[in-house]
Amino acid sequence: GQNIDQPTEMTATEGAIVQINCTYQTSGFNGLFWYQQHAGEAPTFLSYNVLDGLEEKGRFSSFLSRSKGYSYLLLKELQMKDSASYLCAVRDRDYKLSFGAGTTVTVRA
Amino acid sequence: DAMVIQNPRYQVTQFGKPVTLSCSQTLNHNVMYWYQQKSSQAPKLLFHYYDKDFNNEADTPDNFQSRRPNTSFCFLDIRSPGLGDAAMYLCATSGQTGGGETQYFGPGTRLLVL
Numbered sequence: 001g002q003n004i005d006q007p008t009e010m011t012a013t014e015g016a017i018v019q020i021n022c023t024y025q026t027s028g029f030n031g032l033f034w035y036q037q038h039a040g041e042a043p044t045f046l047s048y049n050v051l052d053g054l055e056e057k058g059r060f061s062s063f064l065s066r067s068k069g070y071s072y073l074l075l076k077e078l079q080m081k082d083s084a085s086y087l088c089a090v091r092d093r094d095y096k097l098s099f100g101a102g103t104t105v106t107v108r109a
Numbered sequence: 110d111a112m113v114i115q116n117p118r119y120q121v122t123q124f125g126k127p128v129t130l131s132c133s134q135t136l137n138h139n140v141m142y143w144y145q146q147k148s149s150q151a152p153k154l155l156f157h158y159y160d161k162d163f164n165n166e167a168d169t170p171d172n173f174q175s176r177r178p179n180t181s182f183c184f185l186d187i188r189s190p191g192l193g194d195a196a197m198y199l200c201a202t203s204g205q206t207g208g209g210e211t212q213y214f215g216p217g218t219r220l221l222v223l
Binding site for chain 2: 100
């Protein structure tokens with residue numbers, strides 16, 4: 001099974017940078033995903049890591065260290081629309097996702 | 110262009126009255142998933158189909174059933190909804206195994222049980 005931990009809440013100022021950490025314990029790692037979820041809406045895909053290192057996509061970057069069971073999502077140049085919940089999800093060898101409870105990010109002006 | 114469509118977006122049912130939620134996809138993905146998400150919690154996988162092969166999670170209550178008549182459609186049947194089944198139900202799809210196949214989510218159906 002999977003055990004996924006991420007902080008419950010984070011607050012940051014518009015234009016700043018925020019880093020959301022995720023640690024996991026898994027019986028069969030097959031990739032880590034980050035999703036963004038606005039209140040009352042479905043999760044939308046942000047990033048995917050399966051090898052160690054940093055993946056950059058515009059203002060969002062995601063890092064993975066498989067040996068440490070650790071990932072982070074970096075949000076740069078924060079905008080008000082980035083206020084949302086960010087879900088870390090680990091995929092197992094059966095291609096099933098297990099989600100963390102999510103980190104609610106609040107961006108303040 | 111909508112890729113994963115869920116109907117209805119909001120569903121109100123009565124305690125014990127069967128309800129069916131539907132999901133359709135235009136991605137021609139062979140894997141379809143149903144998740145239950147309660148407020149401020151992580152989505153919880155209920156079951157998934159790999160083509161026509163049904164895979165139930167061990168802790169999914171018998172009250173929850175699913176049908177997949179073809180590649181495009183998948184249904185979630187709740188036979189006797191209880192108050193604890195009020196939640197957002199998310200349908201997701203993904204393509205064939207391997208690589209970075211991402212799960213794409215529909216907009217969800219929010220179920221209210223009275």
